[in-house]
Amino acid sequence: MSNVPTRSHGRKSIEPSLKPRDLMGGDDRLVRAWQAQVITLLPDAFPGMLGESLTGTALKDGLWQLHPVDLRSFGEGRHRNVDDTPAGGGAGMVLRPDVMGRAIDTARASMPDAAPLIYLSPRGARFDQVRARALAAGPGVTLICGRFEGLDQRVIDHYAIEELSIGDYILTGGEIAAQAVLDACVRLLPGVLGNAQSTVEESFSDGLLEHPQFTRPAAWRGASIPAVLTSGDHGAVDRWRREQSERLTRERRPDLWQARSGQD
Structure with missing residues (x-):
């Protein structure tokens, strides 16, 4: 039996763990915690740096929760294919709309309606401190991490997905961008930094x-x-x-x- 003390947050207790992924707490949802979902082909990339320092402490303390959604598990066929060649030809592969649609439907079913759905994309609007404050003031966010040549446009149109960019450069995928967005938001949550004045003077x-x-x-x-x-x-x-x-x-x-x- 564990000798590690537990802390009560809403409807459940959290036991501190030395394993970063254990901090995410599975599928249990905490009352009043800011909710973050990430649809990704690399769920093991999370929490990553978000499990360290102040954001990691806040994750352990139940101020926010992180739920990676493995896109591969919604793939087609025995090999769980998630992509196909671009219509009209060209290099690379495009994430399939049917696969992403199933992932989004499953993910959104457990999120508040007011939590936005955002696709990390170099053609999106520039992410800034104003947007970070707005997201932190809400109930949470669902982020979609692109790979390859990106996401089928029909998915973006169907779900009215907001596109956000963290800068004018190209990454191999959206996971690093997702962590940057979440870090910027989580640090603004009440109780994360300790000194609220820090976010006013920066x-x-x-x-x-x-x-x-x-x-x-x-x-x-x-x-x-x-x-x-x-x-x-x-x-x-x-x-x-x-x-x-x-x-x-x-x-x-x-x-x-x-x-x-x-x-x-």
Whole structure:
């Protein structure tokens, strides 16, 4: 019998485990936990980094739950085929609509209606902090990880799937993108970071990049902490941080600076 203490969260208890995948808790759903589903050909890739550090602790503590959905189990025939050649010819393979449709129907049956269905795609809208906040404020999300040449367009149209991109580059699949999206959302959930102020003062919180950060020792290899940060003048500190955020945004992200200036 285990000597490890359990914690109660809603309708069930969770026992901490040293195995990352055990953190995901099978098919049991916790009351009030933010729910994340990932439809993927690589279910063993999860939780991955999401099982570490603050997101892993939050997963263990039942603040959120992660449910990988193995797309292969919905495949066709003895070999569980999930893809076929592109209509019209061309290189690569395309994920079949009948296979993905069965996976989506099964996955969505256990998710709240308000939880969006999102396909990680390089042609999607750019994922940003605003979208992360909106997702974190909801009941959860179902993410679809593409592979090969992508997903049959009829599936996207039929389910009105939202497409999201994490940047203007191509990955071998959507799993890394899915983990990035989930990390950005989970850290915003109440109780995950501990200090709610952390999410207010960071980059993109108000359309600006974050100001430089410093800590002890006061002097290191000939460089000192800016005097204003140790002055005790909180007003001066706030002004300095604001000026630095604006400077960095103008220099490094003129697109953000222009967008923000257009709102003023």
